[in-house]
Amino acid sequence: MLSNLLKIIIAATIVDNMVFIRYIALCSYVGVTNSIDASIGMTFAVIFVQTIATAITWIVFHLFMQGLEFLQIIVFIFTIASLVQLVEIYLKKNVPSLYKAMGIYLPLITTNCMILAVTLINIDKNYSFIESLVYAFGASLGYGLALLILAGVRERLRLSNIPKFFRGYPIVFASMALIAIAFLGFKGLIK
């Protein structure tokens, strides 16, 4: 049981990294890697929302949606959006410090495609409740890892002498591709 969960978390974090192997959530990924501070905030917000969203969507799917699999995407987006709104309202009143720390990222994450992708993958792989929670946590951890790596690279890039035609986003995508190739090396870590 435990070894199985460990396998899932390593697979989700490194081997099956959302950004570098599946190429999901690139928009927010490029958007918030401007500085390490912003990406740390984003990481915690994603871990938080991803885990809660997975729990709720798993329950909704297994309670109400037998035979209605074609409605998955609509229902999941709907559920995640309302859920994030509820959490936001709650945090604003009761845990204002956490609300301030997550700031603008919380509502932004509602439309992050990684949240939806992970919930769909969980259903697809027929994970149990605990397993899907672990997978969601691992996937968001992997996303955070990817954010931190690129944020560090971009902070260095800002001070370095880049050819004119490579400045701005081209160099970011080039460095992303190089990191992704490095991550390919983890393939085969888990059977």
Next chain:
Amino acid sequence: MSLLVKSIIVMGLLSIVFGILLSWFNKIFEVKMDEKVAKITSLLAGANCGACGYGGCEAFANAIVKDGVDPTKCKVTNGENMTKILITIRKNPQSIQKLKPDLKCVANKFFEKKRASYVGINDCREVVFAFNGDKSCDYGCIGLGTCEKACPFDAIKMKDGIPIFDYDKCTGCGICSNICPRNVIEMVGWNEFGIVMCNSPKKGVEVRKECTRGCIKCGICIKVCPTKAISWGKNGLPVFDMDKCNLCNLCIEKCPTHVIKIQKDEVILLIEEEPKELKV
């Protein structure tokens, strides 16, 4: 048919449940925003520059109302709005001492002396670690434009290796003065100041070796001043008492290296030296 009915029921049920939950949450977790905070936030400059030491204008407005922080800590807000803010929190609007940045160095590429050539990261803060840079003087402007990049209002332009300030755009927030690793940008009074445009505390002979336009500590300005408005300051450079100054222009004419600059209201006194031919 039953599939259609079932999906309509499930979707309808979910939307009703979430709708009720959302409106219910909205009611029981309602946060009342302080009216004063909202008003002060709208009156503040809204640049979110952080020069006041708080994370943005809203956080600063919160601190003003709740902790009684002095609103004049914000250097960016203009006088009219600042008066309104002071009235909002029932304080007497006093006169606000506004400051602007000026450079205590004139060594642009025509006047500087170099001891090496620098190749590396284009940032003054890095140069300080790298053997103090290529200019002979260890106190003057490095000229790689860290202040230009740091200015949130686009009021600094680098020209011939030193920053030129655009006082129409400048708000006096002081970010450039804080970020400069050599502390060569001084915050002076907006309408009234006198400075020596040199930052070197060294003796005259050494300054002569390192720069063509530095303060050589000759003391002529102090001797020549009829109203005794100039005296020696802490780091060996002359300082000006603007209450005594009568704009006689004597110190500026007598200064052998022409590094004194005086402003009172609209009058600006300084001698701009023409760049000489560079010696090879």
